[in-house]
Amino acid sequence: MNLQINRHVMPKLNRRAFVIGTATAGAGLALGLDLPFGGPGVVRAADGAPEVNAWVVIRPDDTVVIRIARSEMGQGTLTGLAQLVAEELECDWSKVTTEYPTPGQSVARKRAWGDFSTGGSRGIRTSQDYVRKGGATARVMLIQAAANEWKVPAAECKVSNGVITHTPSGKTTTYGKVAEAAARLEPPADVKLKDPKDWTIAGKGLKRLDTVDKTTGKMVYGIDVKLPGMLNAAIKDCPVFGGKVKSFDEAKISGMKGVKKVVPVGDSAVAVVADTWWHAKTALDALPIVWDEGDNAKVSSETIAKWLAEGLDNAQPAYIGNQNGDAKAAIASAAKKVEAVYSYPYQNHATMEPMNATVLYTPDKCEVWCGTQNGEAAFAAALEASGLPAEKVDVHKLMLGGGFGRRGMTDYVRQAVAIAKQMPGTPIKLLWSREEDMQHGKYHPVTQCKLTGAFDADNNLVALHYRLSGQSILFSVRPEALQNGMDPAAFQGVAQAGEAAIGYSVPNLLVEHSMRNPHVPPGFWRGVNVNHNAIYMECFMDELALAAGQDPLEFRRKLMGKHPKHLAVLNAVAEKIGWSTPAPKGVYRGIAQVMGYGSYVAGAAEISVTDGSKIKVHRIVASTDPGYVVNPAQVERQIAGSFVYGLSALFYGGCTVKDGRIEQTNFDTYNSMRINEMPKVESVMVPSGGFWGGVGEPTIGVAAPAVLNAYFAATGKRIRSFPLRNQNISFA
């Protein structure tokens, strides 16, 4: 059975890149990872300070340098991971600074820093155990070094804020003084991690470590890199995905000011290299390019929508992601049934900083400077694009001007290497224009969903059929992660079990996916498949409640008896928003819940509507149970930020396809929320412990359905296709 009616080519991966790329993308730890916690040979940081282990360098002045392998893109992971290491290390937080090891260094040391990938809300939850162990191991070694010096048992020593005290004698020393000796010790075989109840640095809303440079303009992002002799490149890739360059007329622009070279990039793009980027861009705009757009130029949003709609037909093949009972039979014989079709459009990440990378290539070395969510993937891309061996390649990570999943991809790194390779010895900074960024995204996938619910004569929900049709991200991005062709991630939020499990029990349930992959390249977009799955399921839950004549909250509660953690966050928002008491006059409420990235989240919105179409979102209450909260101030900011991202997409977003290309080219046609549209966001954190869930993404799922359900409460109109601007609905 061929389920994939695809016009998509499998990505080609050479063996070397594949090994690193997939190890990086996946769990990582199982794949030849060697996480050292110190040893006899002293490894030194660039300034000569000793590594107590890979995670901790201590300078003679007691400064503690904590190594962070994951990327900071605004989500606060840099600070959170440092808090976890510092907590176990028992160092002085005011003396903590951080440093990124390079992927090249990590690979040379058998992946000493583990997985670099910073996506899927994994930054903290999948590395907390080994980074805490890194801190704890270093603490034990530092205390042992002091005890050795004093010739006393280590058990008689304690440490606080980086000051070690021999309790019986009262003698003290500091981490900076014993670090050199500690670095020479054998690390302990096993260390006990603290009970989070005893945390004093982690678990607190400490200020971020990277704020000052972000308020003075000193923070260096990829776009800000300056190298001696550097030239700048602007690029145009074929606007139709899959198309190629037929020809370009270099002579037309060769005399333009500052232009140094015009180069092909792969078979689909052309770049102009000039002294400044403005000159490069101006010349590129004047360069005549003839494209071979190919068959994809016939594709439009309409043809895609028609193709996806066909997938909603039960006669078409589909992958089953979650089922119990016999939903189709139960629906066929039900006393009453409700059916609705929803759809969700493409979305661009639109990071504030457009894609860019700077590369210095010589036949002996390829160095890359860029913002990336996955240093090792960027490293693998540079390795492949340069053709050089691993020891001659490295990637220097810089602050990201937004990631949201986009910078986990490496297309821009490959392009920059391809350009630099044509100008050996000259550093080249490739920067995409906003227009290039908008038209060459890795888009939130497009889907449709037909939902059918069936009731018995007593208005009990007896069956639910959730039939998705649309694009798989993994098919395009990580085909090796498909399971017999099925994309398990397509069921995020409606899966049977695991980190994105459904929160409802229905006697007869069928969740399935008819995979249809248009030519528009998809990517992981903050929240990923949770975005549309939460809208479909949570809006439909309200439709079912209405059909049953029940309150949306009470209707859900009845189905959630076996899902206590889902229910707990739902109850938390219901209580905080005051669901049991009437809303203020003219204000209407909506509620939603979902699970994603290992965390349970719920949201409740209060809105008012003017003229049936102008929405003022007054307030959104969010609740999350991520197991543990490492920095509540940052969790609060991630919740509010995720709502801005999700509601911007709901109201203003939506990328449409015409003649095979994306129509939106800048923020004038792909708008984003401003401060005047920002609701008051209140966060209720209910960490229940015993598991580690993510933070950056899960809550994005509940903002849209909570607002849409409130909109229905206010107007009686159910919106099932997005963005809202297409329905002439806007912010008030």
Place this chain on the structure above:
Amino acid sequence: MANLKINGKTITVDVEDDTPLLWAIRENVGLTGTKYGCGIAQCGACTVHVDGVAMRSCGVTVSEAAGKDITTIEGLEVNGVMHKVQLAWIANDVPQCGYCQSGMIMAVAALLKENPKPSDDDINDAITNICRCGTFQQVREAIHAAANA
């Protein structure tokens, strides 16, 4: 060729008259705190002060800016003392990725100069910068904090 007076210093830049001020600041003067976001005066990441007025520098040419007093994020600090908006930003831990924050801070500094105690409505009208991380709640708190500093 144009003479730009940036952060109190006059700098001669060898660029075409229609070069956007943003790119002259970033590439010819070398001050990279001012960011490129859209190039069409939508997002505000490139906001600087021109004769004290917040302007989107991608939409101003060097010939229009020549001879005027231009202040960038790097020039907001006076004699090593940060502007009260910067201090409020740090105290309220406003930035996430931080990329839009130079422009946001410049827009707010100009607002407070004109309207030292802005109401929420005044803020809504004056601050139209895009922040994809969604820092607006902290931005609003920090504006009020700076106004009361």
